[in-house]
Amino acid sequence: MPEARNIIEKIWDEHVVADLGGGRSLLHVDRILLHDRSGPAVFGPLQESGRAAAQPSLVFGTMDHIVDTHVGRNDDTRFKGGRAFIQAFREGAHHAGITLFDLDDPRQGISHVVSPELGIALPGATLVCCDSHTCTVGGIGALAWGIGTTDGEHAVATQTLVRAQPPTLRVEFHGKLPPGVFAKDMVLALIARYGADGAAEHAIEFCGEAVRGLDVEARMTLCNMAVEFGAWTGLVAPDDVTFAWLRDRPYAPQGTRWDAAVAHWRTLASDPGASYDRTLHLDCSRLAPQVSWGTNPGQACAVDGGVPADLSGEERALAYMDLRPGQPLAGLPIDAAFIGSCTNSRLSDLRLAAGVVRGRKVAPGVTALVVPGSTSVKRAAEAEGLDAVFRAAGFEWRESGCSLCFYVGGDSFDRPGRTARRVISSTNRNFEGRQGPGVRTHLASPATVAASALAGCIADPRPLLA
Numbered sequence: 001m002p003e004a005r006n007i008i009e010k011i012w013d014e015h016v017v018a019d020l021g022g023g024r025s026l027l028h029v030d031r032i033l034l035h036d037r038s039g040p041a042v043f044g045p046l047q048e049s050g051r052a053a054a055q056p057s058l059v060f061g062t063m064d065h066i067v068d069t070h071v072g073r074n075d076d077t078r079f080k081g082g083r084a085f086i087q088a089f090r091e092g093a094h095h096a097g098i099t100l101f102d103l104d105d106p107r108q109g110i111s112h113v114v115s116p117e118l119g120i121a122l123p124g125a126t127l128v129c130c131d132s133h134t135c136t137v138g139g140i141g142a143l144a145w146g147i148g149t150t151d152g153e154h155a156v157a158t159q160t161l162v163r164a165q166p167p168t169l170r171v172e173f174h175g176k177l178p179p180g181v182f183a184k185d186m187v188l189a190l191i192a193r194y195g196a197d198g199a200a201e202h203a204i205e206f207c208g209e210a211v212r213g214l215d216v217e218a219r220m221t222l223c224n225m226a227v228e229f230g231a232w233t234g235l236v237a238p239d240d241v242t243f244a245w246l247r248d249r250p251y252a253p254q255g256t257r258w259d260a261a262v263a264h265w266r267t268l269a270s271d272p273g274a275s276y277d278r279t280l281h282l283d284c285s286r287l288a289p290q291v292s293w294g295t296n297p298g299q300a301c302a303v304d305g306g307v308p309a310d311l312s313g314e315e316r317a318l319a320y321m322d323l324r325p326g327q328p329l330a331g332l333p334i335d336a337a338f339i340g341s342c343t344n345s346r347l348s349d350l351r352l353a354a355g356v357v358r359g360r361k362v363a364p365g366v367t368a369l370v371v372p373g374s375t376s377v378k379r380a381a382e383a384e385g386l387d388a389v390f391r392a393a394g395f396e397w398r399e400s401g402c403s404l405c406f407y408v409g410g411d412s413f414d415r416p417g418r419t420a421r422r423v424i425s426s427t428n429r430n431f432e433g434r435q436g437p438g439v440r441t442h443l444a445s446p447a448t449v450a451a452s453a454l455a456g457c458i459a460d461p462r463p464l465l466a
């Protein structure tokens with residue numbers, strides 16, 4: 001009788017090319033994603049050392065981080081030297097012979113949004129990208145992780161990587177999610193409960209009733225923030241919900257190859273009795289929408305709660321956020337609301353936010369914007385009239401990209417003429433300066449961001465969803 005294995009061990013075992021001893025293995029990498037921000041640092045050294053891509057058909061590039069998301073964009077960007085980055089990335093991609101989703105390509109978008117959407121990321125596959133949120137695609141059951149550019153160069157040149165096998169962590173979300181509470185709230189509550197380093201470099205399998213009840217896009221939201229929990233990566237075992245979502249995607253297997261793939265993917269689920277190095281639990285049945293109050297994603301609480309009263313050692317976070325212990329969060333005035341990023345910019349996120357916004361207006365003085373995660377999400381949203389709903393309410397409707405998730409991409413909430421100090425955001429990081437110098441970020445679900453944009457202050461979305 002073979003030993004019971006969990007899904008992470010199964011995917012790992014299938015990808016070992018050579019056991020290097022000491023727990024380290026040479027792994028086959030099934031797919032590589034590269035983007036405009038870190039991609040040039042992969043192509044440059046690769047070309048200088050005279051090496052080529054081992055399997056260019058398994059490597060994909062997309063423009064996302066530093067592109068301008070204003071309508072009518074071109075190679076110019078707000079990132080200093082951005083044009084040179086974009087052009088170097090384009091040239092490197094052409095030279096290496098990989099597939100590039102360039103600015104004018106309908107498949108362009110944030111790496112972690114486009115790879116599952118196009119069926120590049122698949123259940124049971126290994127996938128890497130020089131980006132920490134590569135774990136997002138764990139939502140369809142891929143073992144995906146962020147790497148540095150030196151590993152990126154190694155991966156492109158050999159289609160393999162050296163890794164030590166990670167310890168495993170089972171996170172069980174019990175119960176059913178109450179109405180108005182979403183995957184973003186689950187993961188914020190998890191990190192708040194166990195701390196921003198709670199997963200300590202483990203590979204997580206997210207499971208339990210609340211996870212099974214999530215659609216694939218929400219599972220990606222959950223896995224997106226595994227890295228904010230200190231994990232190496234996170235995934236959800238693929239099931240019928242996954243297979244239905246992936247079917248007929250352009251790069252997914254077709255015809256009889258699809259049937260064979262599904263039959264194999266079904267074998268990946270953790271065996272009964274499989275063991276993990278650690279297990280954590282969270283009850284979702286009474287969970288409230290969550291909002292972060294501090295400067296790491298673990299500093300979050302219920303929207304109808306407040307900053308913990310008994311804080312010590314958090315003075316810097318509170319000073320930066322201009323908050324005091326015990327202060328309620330609901331009712332705190334905001335300057336801006338942002339819906340976007342690889343965490344929450346898929347079609348289901350935009351539908352949810354539009355449902356809150358429909359027929360209502362953004363509060364006077366609040367800058368509100370929606371940045372779809374991919375051009376295809378944008379087009380699908382427009383076909384449903386969601387852009388019109390957002391625009392009528394007073395939201396700006398942008399082209400796809402990372403945009404205001406990340407100040408280093410060139411766009412900032414603290415630009416001349418548009419100073420926004422306090423922002424409620426559907427993104428994943430609330431670090432000091434993340435969305436611009438001095439900008440204070442509150443992380444929340446797209447529903448909470450939308451409700452807050454309308455109220456002009458942090459607001460509970462539940463009354464608007466009822």
Ligand SMILES: CC(C)[C@H](C(=O)O)[C@@H](O)C(=O)O
Pocket residue numbers: 037038065130131132133146406
């Ligand atoms: C620029 C990129 C390498 C970075 C990352 O690795 O995550 C960015 O996407 C981020 O979210 O901070």
Ligand code: SF4
Pocket residue numbers: 064065110131133341342343401402405406427428
């Ligand atoms: S959307 Fe934000 S978190 Fe995601 S890859 Fe882009 S910059 Fe990083």
